Amino acid sequence: MSENDFERxxxxxxxxxxxxxxxxxxxxxxxxxLPLGSERPLIVETLERARALAPLSNLLVVAGExxxxxxxxxxxxxPSEQLLLEPQAKGTAPALAWAAQEILARAAxxxxxxxxxxxxxxxxxxxxxxxxxxxxxxQAAGVSDRLLTVGVRPTRPETGYGYIEVGDPLTPxxxxxxxxxxxxxxxxxxxxxxxxxxxxxxxxxxWRPQIxxxxxxxxxxxxxxxxxxxxxxxxxxxxxxxxxxxIDYGLMERSPNIAVxxxxxxxxxxxxxxxxxxxxxRDHEGNLxxxxxxxxxxxxxxxxxxxxxxxxxxLADVVVVxxxxxxxxxxxxxxxxxxxxxxxxxxxxxxxxx
Amino acid sequence: MSENDFERxxxxxxxxxxxxxxxxxxxxxxxxxLPLGSERPLIVETLERARALAPLSNLLVVAGExxxxxxxxxxxxxPSEQLLLEPQAKGTAPALAWAAQEILARAAxxxxxxxxxxxxxxxxxxxxxxxxxxxxxxQAAGVSDRLLTVGVRPTRPETGYGYIEVGDPLTPxxxxxxxxxxxxxxxxxxxxxxxxxxxxxxxxxxWRPQIxxxxxxxxxxxxxxxxxxxxxxxxxxxxxxxxxxxIDYGLMERSPNIAVxxxxxxxxxxxxxxxxxxxxxRDHEGNLxxxxxxxxxxxxxxxxxxxxxxxxxxLADVVVVxxxxxxxxxxxxxxxxxxxxxxxxxxxxxxxxx
Numbered sequence: 001m002s003e004n005d006f007e008r009x010x011x012x013x014x015x016x017x018x019x020x021x022x023x024x025x026x027x028x029x030x031x032x033x034l035p036l037g038s039e040r041p042l043i044v045e046t047l048e049r050a051r052a053l054a055p056l057s058n059l060l061v062v063a064g065e066x067x068x069x070x071x072x073x074x075x076x077x078x079p080s081e082q083l084l085l086e087p088q089a090k091g092t093a094p095a096l097a098w099a100a101q102e103i104l105a106r107a108a109x110x111x112x113x114x115x116x117x118x119x120x121x122x123x124x125x126x127x128x129x130x131x132x133x134x135x136x137x138x139q140a141a142g143v144s145d146r147l148l149t150v151g152v153r154p155t156r157p158e159t160g161y162g163y164i165e166v167g168d169p170l171t172p173x174x175x176x177x178x179x180x181x182x183x184x185x186x187x188x189x190x191x192x193x194x195x196x197x198x199x200x201x202x203x204x205x206x207w208r209p210q211i212x213x214x215x216x217x218x219x220x221x222x223x224x225x226x227x228x229x230x231x232x233x234x235x236x237x238x239x240x241x242x243x244x245x246x247i248d249y250g251l252m253e254r255s256p257n258i259a260v261x262x263x264x265x266x267x268x269x270x271x272x273x274x275x276x277x278x279x280x281x282r283d284h285e286g287n288l289x290x291x292x293x294x295x296x297x298x299x300x301x302x303x304x305x306x307x308x309x310x311x312x313x314x315l316a317d318v319v320v321v322x323x324x325x326x327x328x329x330x331x332x333x334x335x336x337x338x339x340x341x342x343x344x345x346x347x348x349x350x351x352x353x354x
Numbered sequence: 355m356s357e358n359d360f361e362r363x364x365x366x367x368x369x370x371x372x373x374x375x376x377x378x379x380x381x382x383x384x385x386x387x388l389p390l391g392s393e394r395p396l397i398v399e400t401l402e403r404a405r406a407l408a409p410l411s412n413l414l415v416v417a418g419e420x421x422x423x424x425x426x427x428x429x430x431x432x433p434s435e436q437l438l439l440e441p442q443a444k445g446t447a448p449a450l451a452w453a454a455q456e457i458l459a460r461a462a463x464x465x466x467x468x469x470x471x472x473x474x475x476x477x478x479x480x481x482x483x484x485x486x487x488x489x490x491x492x493q494a495a496g497v498s499d500r501l502l503t504v505g506v507r508p509t510r511p512e513t514g515y516g517y518i519e520v521g522d523p524l525t526p527x528x529x530x531x532x533x534x535x536x537x538x539x540x541x542x543x544x545x546x547x548x549x550x551x552x553x554x555x556x557x558x559x560x561w562r563p564q565i566x567x568x569x570x571x572x573x574x575x576x577x578x579x580x581x582x583x584x585x586x587x588x589x590x591x592x593x594x595x596x597x598x599x600x601i602d603y604g605l606m607e608r609s610p611n612i613a614v615x616x617x618x619x620x621x622x623x624x625x626x627x628x629x630x631x632x633x634x635x636r637d638h639e640g641n642l643x644x645x646x647x648x649x650x651x652x653x654x655x656x657x658x659x660x661x662x663x664x665x666x667x668x669l670a671d672v673v674v675v676x677x678x679x680x681x682x683x684x685x686x687x688x689x690x691x692x693x694x695x696x697x698x699x700x701x702x703x704x705x706x707x708x
Contacts, residue, residue: 023665296698309703310681311377313695314688318672320681327664327674327681334668341667344650349663 006114006142007107008054009209011099012046014063014071014120015089020272020338022350023326024304032121033070035290036270037279043120047075052131053116053138060084060102061120062095087236093223093250094242097216100209101230107209114142115212117205117247122269123279129265137206137261140174144259147215148174148206149252151199151260152267157189160271160336162201162248164260177258180248199260202267205247219254220245273319273335277302300332360468360496361461362408363563365453366400368417368425368474369443374626374692376704377680378660386475387424389644390624391633397474401429406485407470407492414438414456415474416449441590447577447604448596451570454563455584461563468496469566471559471601476623477633483619491560491615494528498613501569502528502560503606505553505614506621511543514625514690516555516602518614531612534602553614556621559601566605573608574599627673627689631656645676654686 016030025031032043050059061078063071065085071078084102086095096117107113116134124130133150141148151164162183167176180201184192192198207215217224222243229238252258268279277300282288287295291305298315306323317332326349330341342350368386379385386397404413415432417425419439425432438456440449450471461467470488478484487504495502505518516537521530534555538546546552561569571578576597583592606612622633631654636642641649645659652669660677671686680703684695696704 294699294703296695305681308679308681310683311695311699311703313682313684313691315683315685318683320683322676322681325662327659327662327676328667329664329669329672329674329683330667331669337668341650341665345648345665349648349665 005112006138007058007109007112008138009058009060009103009107009113009115010050010054011096011103011115011117012043012050012059012061012120013092013095013117014043014061014067015086015092015095016119016121019342019350022338022342023328024306024321024323026324026350028066029070029324030067030121031270032119033074036121036276037123041074042123042270043071044074045124046118046120046122047078049124049127049130050116050118052127053134057082060099062086062099064089087239089244090239090242091244091250092247093216093220093245094239096205096212096247097223097227098230098235098238100212101227103209104213110210112142113209114138115207115209119203119269122202122267125266129263133261133264134204134206136173140171140259140261141206141208141211145211146170146207146257146259147211147252147255149177149258149260150202150204150206150263152202152263152265154189154193154198154200157186157193158200159183159186159189161269163189163192163198164201166197166199166260166262170259174259174261177260180253199262200267201248202263203248203269205252206261215251215255215257220250222250271336272338273302273304273321273330274332276304277332302332359466360492361412361463361466362492363412363414363457363461363467363469364404364408365450365457365469365471366397366404366413366415366474367446367449367471368397368415368421369440369446369449373696373704376692376696377682378658378675378677380678380704382420383424383678384421384475385624386473387428390475390630391477395428396477396624397425398428399478400472400474400476401432403478403481403484404470404472406481407488411436414453416440416453418443441593443598444593444596445598445604446601447570447574447599448593450559450566450601451577451581452584452589452592454566455581457563458567464564466496467563468492469561469563473557473623476556476621479620483617487615487618488558488560490527494525494613494615495560495562495565499565499568500524500561500611500613501565501606501609503531503612503614504556504558504560504617506556506617506619508543508547508552508554511540511547512554513537513540513543515623517543517546517552518555520551520553520614520616524613528613528615531614534607553616554621555602556617557602557623559606560615569605569609569611574604576604625690626692627656627658627675627684628686630658631686656686 021031033041035041062084104110137148163181165178167178222245226241286300288302292309293303293305294311296313300317301315302319303310304321310322319330319335321328375385387395389395416438458464491502517535519532521532576599580592580595640654642656646663647657647659648665650667654671655669656673657664658675664676673684673689675682
C-alpha cells in the first residue's frame with residue numbers, strides 16, 4: 001500500500017467551554033474562538049492546519065449546538081453538513097464515536113479511511129513539522145490496528161499536562177505506550193524531564209474509524225452499549241443515553257493497543273492566561289500587549305484589551321484583561337487559579353456582561 | 355457688633371482640571387464632580403457645607419465655561435446668575451478678585467460682607483466642627499483688616515501639602531502667620547510633625563471683600579493693574595489681560611497682613627487615588643471597592659468600577675480603575691506619579707474615551 005491509498009478524515013473537536021481565559025472566554029465564546037496564538041482565532045489556525053492534511057470535504061467539526069453561529073461565522077468555508085452539532089455535551093468519547101460512524105458513512109472507501117482527531121484550542125508551530133509528524137502517524141495507523149496518539153517532548157517541568165511513558169519502538173518513530181500519567185506534581189515533572197522517556201499527552205489521535213469503534217466495543221462499556229443507536233441514526237437518543245466520558249479515561253488508559261508518535265513540532269495547550277506569554281512575542285521589557293493596551297514602566301506583564309483601552313503603569317508580573325464588559329486583574333503566578341476564583345464569584349459574573 | 359451683623363458670602367472655586375484621578379477625572383469631568391468622599395460628588399457635599407454657613411442666595415460658584423452643564427446638573431438649586439463662568443482659566447487670584455467685586459455689587463450691606471472661599475474637591479468632616487471653625491474665622495475677619503486662612507493640624511508627615519508656620523496668638527483661636535512653606539521633603543515634614551507649630555495649608559480663606567481688593571492693590575501688581583476693568587464690568591477684558599496667578603503665591607506669601615485659624619475638623623485634599631483609601635471606609639481586608647467591584651483574596655487594594663465590572667484576585671496594594679472607557683492599573687505606592695504617566699501616553703488617551 002502506498003500512502004496515497006489512505007483516505008484522510010480530520011475531526012476538529014470544538015466543544016470546550018474554555019473558562020480558563022475568562023473573562024475573554026465565556027460559555028458563549030470558548031477559548032478556541034480567541035486569537036491567542038496570533039491575530040487569528042485558534043480554531044481558524046486549526047482549520048488551516050487540517051486543510052494541509054486533507055481536503056475541506058474530509059473535515060468534520062464537532063461542537064455544541066450553542067456554538068453554531070460562531071463556527072459558521074469563523075469557519076465560513078465549512079459546508080454545514082460537515083458541522084456535527086452535539087445535542088448534549090458528553091465529553092470526547094461519545095463525540096469521537098459519532099465522528100467515526102459519520103466517516104464510515106461518508107467515506108468513498110471506508111476501509112481505507114484514517115481519522116485524525118485534533119483539538120481546536122492549541123498552539124502548534126511550525127506547519128511543516130506538524131504535517132510531517134501527522135503523516136507519519138497516518139501511515140502507522142493506516143497499516144495497523146492500533147490507536148495512535150501524538151506525544152510532545154517536554155521542554156520544562158510542566159505540571160499542567162498529562163504525560164505518556166514511552167515503551168519499546170514499534171516502527172520508525174512510533175513506540176508502545178507503557179502508561180498514561182495524570183498531571184504530575186512538580187518533583188515528578190522534574191524527574192520526567194531529567195530521565196527522559198516521557199512525552200506530553202497532546203490529545204491528538206490518529207486511527208482507523210472502524211478500529212476506534214471496535215476498541216470502544218471491547219473496552220468502553222459506557223459507550224459500547226449505546227453504539228447501536230448511532231448506527232441507526234438516532235443521534236439524539238445516543239447522546240441522551242450515553243454517559244459523559246473522555247476518550248483518555250474511557251479508552252486510551254484501558255486499551256493495550258495504543259502507540260505513540262513523537263511530535264517534531266512545538267506544541268502548547270495555552271492552558272491559562274500566563275501561558276499566553278510563552279506563545280506570543282513579547283516586547284523588550286517582557287510585556288505582552290494585545291489590543292488597545294499601553295504599558296509604561298512595566299515588565300513581564302500581560303495586557304489583553306479587547307474592549308476599550310487599558311493603561312498599566314509600574315507593574316511587574318501582572319495579568320490585566322478587559323473583555324466581555326469585565327476587567328480582571330491577577331498576579332501572573334496566580335492566573336492558573338481561575339477556576340477557584342470563578343467559584344467564589346456571583347454566578348452571573350462568570351458569563352461576562354458585555 | 356454681634357456676629358449676626360456680618361453678611362456671609364461663600365465662594366466655591368470649581369475650576370480645577372483634576373487630572374489626578376484619571377481616568378475617572380478628565381477635563382470634561384474634573385475631580386470635584388466625582389463621588390470621592392461618599393456616594394455623592396465632592397462639589398455637592400461642598401455646597402451642603404456652604405449652605406450651613408450662609409443662605410443659598412449668598413453663594414457664588416466660579417468655574418470654567420466648559421463646566422457649566424455639569425454644574426447646572428449637579429447643583430440644580432443654584433440660580434444661574436450665581437454661577438460665575440470664567441472666560442479663561444487664570445488661577446485663583448483673578449477668580450477671587452472677580453468674586454469679591456461681585457459680592458460688593460450684590461451685597462445688601464457691602465461694608466458688613468465677609469467672604470469665605472472654599473475649594474470644591476476636598477473631604478471635610480464633621481460638619482459641626484467645620485461650621486464652628488469657619489464661624490470663628492468669619493468673626494475674626496469681620497472685625498479686622500486681615501486675610502484669614504484656615505490651617506489643619508498635621509496627623510502624618512505629608513509631603514503633598516503646603517504648610518503654614520504659626521506665629522503669635524492674635525485673638526482666641528487665631529494666630530499670626532510666620533511663613534508659608536511649599537510642599538516639604540519627607541524629613542522636613544517629619545520634623546514639622548514632631549516639633550508642632552506647623553499647620554497644613556487647606557486653601558480655605560476668609561476675609562472682607564474690600565480688604566481682599568485693597569491687599570491685591572497693594573501687593574499683587576499682576577492683578578491690581580487690571581482691577582479697573584472688573585469695576586467697569588469688562589469681565590472678559592479682565593481675564594484676557596490678567597496673568598495666571600494663584601492667590602497663595604500672588605498674595606498670601608506677600609502680604610504681612612495674614613492670620614490663620616486652626617481647624618477643628620478633619621480635612622483631606624484627596625490628592626491622588628491612594629488618598630481615597632484614607633477617606634473612605636475599607637473592608638476588613640483593607641480593600642476599598644467602589645461600584646461593580648469584586649475582590650477575592652486581596653488586601654489594601656482599591657477598585658473603582660464606574661463603567662462595567664471589575665474583578666481582582668490575589669492582589670495587594672494595587673489601584674485598579676475602570677472609567678471613561680479606560681482601565682488603569684498601578685501599584686498603590688506609584689499612584690501619585692499619575693502626572694508623569696500621562697505625559698508618557700498618547701494625548702488622546704488623557705481625555706478618556708468613553
